[in-house]
Amino acid sequence: MIKVGFGVSALVKGMAGGGIDGIGNYTLEMLRRMEAVSNGTVTSNAELYSAPIRLMPFAFGDEVPASLTEVPGMTLGHYSLSALFSATTGLSCPGISDFAKTVDLIHATDHWVPKCSRVPVVATLMDAIPLSHPQWVSGKLRGLKNALWKRAANWADSVITISEYSKVELSTWCGIPLETIRVIPLGVDERWYNEVSETRLTSIRDKYKLPTSYFVSVGTLQPRKNVVAAIQAHRALPAAERASHPLIIIGRAGWKCEDVLALIAQEAPSGLVRWLEHVPADDLLPVIKPARGLIFPSLAEGFGLPVIEAFAAQVPVITSNTTSLPEVAGDAALMIDPHDVEAISQAMTRLIADDALVSELKVKGLARAKTFTWDACSNRTLDVYREVLGR
Numbered sequence: 001m002i003k004v005g006f007g008v009s010a011l012v013k014g015m016a017g018g019g020i021d022g023i024g025n026y027t028l029e030m031l032r033r034m035e036a037v038s039n040g041t042v043t044s045n046a047e048l049y050s051a052p053i054r055l056m057p058f059a060f061g062d063e064v065p066a067s068l069t070e071v072p073g074m075t076l077g078h079y080s081l082s083a084l085f086s087a088t089t090g091l092s093c094p095g096i097s098d099f100a101k102t103v104d105l106i107h108a109t110d111h112w113v114p115k116c117s118r119v120p121v122v123a124t125l126m127d128a129i130p131l132s133h134p135q136w137v138s139g140k141l142r143g144l145k146n147a148l149w150k151r152a153a154n155w156a157d158s159v160i161t162i163s164e165y166s167k168v169e170l171s172t173w174c175g176i177p178l179e180t181i182r183v184i185p186l187g188v189d190e191r192w193y194n195e196v197s198e199t200r201l202t203s204i205r206d207k208y209k210l211p212t213s214y215f216v217s218v219g220t221l222q223p224r225k226n227v228v229a230a231i232q233a234h235r236a237l238p239a240a241e242r243a244s245h246p247l248i249i250i251g252r253a254g255w256k257c258e259d260v261l262a263l264i265a266q267e268a269p270s271g272l273v274r275w276l277e278h279v280p281a282d283d284l285l286p287v288i289k290p291a292r293g294l295i296f297p298s299l300a301e302g303f304g305l306p307v308i309e310a311f312a313a314q315v316p317v318i319t320s321n322t323t324s325l326p327e328v329a330g331d332a333a334l335m336i337d338p339h340d341v342e343a344i345s346q347a348m349t350r351l352i353a354d355d356a357l358v359s360e361l362k363v364k365g366l367a368r369a370k371t372f373t374w375d376a377c378s379n380r381t382l383d384v385y386r387e388v389l390g391r
Contacts, residue, residue, distance in 0.1 A: 004385065005119075006031070006055040008073070012062040019252055019278065021220075022305055023126060026186060027109040031055060033070060033284040034379040037285040053382065056103050060112055074099055076114070086115035086155070088169040105388060109383075113152040120388045123156035127302025127324075128169040129224070136224040138255045138299065150174050158388050160184050160381065163301040182384055185328075187374030192312035196286045204286040208276060214246045215348060216291040216315075218306045219298070221261070222254035226320075227340050230295045231263045231273055233344035236378050241352050243270050245292055249275045250284075289313045292358070293351045295337040296320070304328045308372050312367030318347045318356050332364035 011047075020028065025098040035053050044248035057064045057073040060082065064073020076082070082093040092100070092115050100106065100118035108114060113123045114141040127379050130137045133306045151176040153159070159181045161167050167181045204210070219225040227249060246291065253261065267273035279287055288294070294310040296319040304325045310317050317333040319325050326335060349356055 001052060001054050002105075002385065002389070003054050003056055003103040004034075004108040005074075005099060006034075006057050007108040007110060007112060007114075008057045008064055008068065009059040009112050010064065011068070011345070012059045012064055015065060016062060021111045022303075025305070026124070026126075029187065029189070029374045030109060030378060030381065031057070033374055034381070053385070054183065058099060079253060082114060086152075092116050092118070105385060107385075108156070111149055111152075111153050115152070115155045120157040121155060122158050122160065122384055122388055123153065124160040124162075125153060125166070125170055125174075126162055127166045127300075128143075128173040129300055129302065131168055133224070133300055136222070146239070156180075157383055158182065160384060162186050163326040165327055165329050166302040182380075184377055184384075185372055186305055186308075186382045187307045187372050187377045188305070188312045188369050189374070191307045192285060192369070194285060196289055200286050201290060204283060205290075207283070208279075208287060210244055210248065210287070210290075213244060213292050214248050215293050215295050215351075216288055217249045217251070217295045218288070218310075219251045219296070220254040221249075221257035223249050224299050225251070225254075226297045226299050227251070227260045228263060228355055229297045229338060229341055229344060231260070232341045233295070233348060234273060235346040236341060237348060241349060244321040245348070245352055247273045247295070248287070248291070249273065250277075250279050250287065252278055271326070285313060288315055291315050293318055293348065295344065295348070296325075297336060297344055297365070298323075298325065299330075299338050301325055307333065308369045311369035314362040314366055316361040317349055317365060318344060318351070330364075330368050332361065332368040334361070 003121060008027050011020060011024040014024035034055055057069045057370050058076050060076055061078045063075055074096045076099060086093060096114045096116050097118060102176050103119060105120045105122060106114060106116055108123045111125060111348060131150060157177055161170055161181055161183055162185055164183055167183050170176050170181060171178045193289040217227055217230045221227055234242060264273060264275045293316040296306055296317060298320055300323045302324055307319055307329055318336060319329055319333050321335040322338060336343045336347050
């Protein structure tokens with residue numbers, strides 16, 4: 001039995017706050033699959049690696065809900081204090097040292113990487129955006145947080161990231177050697193492939209007062225997601241196209257979203273741009289699946305999970321030609337400059353006018369989505385565990 005101390009801090013915070021973010025979703029998928037895919041698949045010449053994996057969840061600052069694990073979760077105090085202690089003394093915090101006695105390795109699935117000298121540490125770091133684009137993250141104690149995070153990133157014996165773009169960025173901004181970074185793409189949940197009955201679609205349309213056809217934007221309302229450009233591009237459409245294809249925005253209000261909220265308020269009387277705010281997970285697929293297209297003009301992504309989720313749902317995608325998005329989308333999306341509102345608007349017009357293009361993108365997108373699976377992500381993560389424990 002290989003015991004892995006498995007960090008769930010971001011997931012626990014998301015559950016407590018009523019909304020799980022991308023990091024939390026990654027953690028949840030790993031929790032669901034890791035032990036299952038390890039049974040009978042973790043093989044090596046060493047007897048150690050023929051044993052199944054047992055995940056031992058831990059979190060900083062919050063109690064781990066019993067619903068997440070059969071094993072009692074551990075609370076290891078507050079991360080900021082632990083990181084500050086380790087950064088200034090070069091030592092592991094006592095709580096982390098004690099926890100390390102019970103496991104074979106630690107996997108930090110978020111940016112909260114503990115310093116530990118007793119066992120190897122694997123860290124999943126989604127991107128380097130807080131360092132490369134600090135203007136897109138909250139300014140509260142930003143300098144101190146970034147300095148601590150940069151140092152903590154180098155405490156890991158091995159780093160997992162989710163795209164080749166993020167690999168280069170993490171090496172550039174954190175000084176992590178490229179050879180210690182493994183790229184393991186995210187997966188898409190199987191539910192996004194499900195068909196939705198007409199009865200269910202009608203029920204959802206009535207519940208959210210949706211039109212017959214529309215564009216959809218998905219993501220937290222924050223500067224990096226560039227929802228302002230999506231609204232401006234929709235405004236630039238001819239009047240008839242705007243009327244026949246309103247823009248539906250899904251996402252919670254985030255940091256520095258006043259500009260987006262102001263534009264949404266301006267559009268409220270016309271009903272041509274609507275903000276649904278939070279949509280429960282069970283309703284997301286039937287809301288998104290009828291859309292003419294997903295508009296995702298993000299300024300920076302470490303991966304871009306909404307893109308492949310839309311692909312799996314057979315929804316055409318308009319997305320940015322920058323950062324990780326070309327790598328993830330391949331040739332299955334319409335790629336645009338996220339700063340070019342006219343280009344985004346023209347891509348929307350193409351989807352409205354060209355049924356053949358829509359059909360082509362649906363086929364390409366579905367094929368592309370099937371190359372990203374959570375089982376593959378889990379198996380490749382197990383390979384990293386084997387590599388680290390074999391040193």
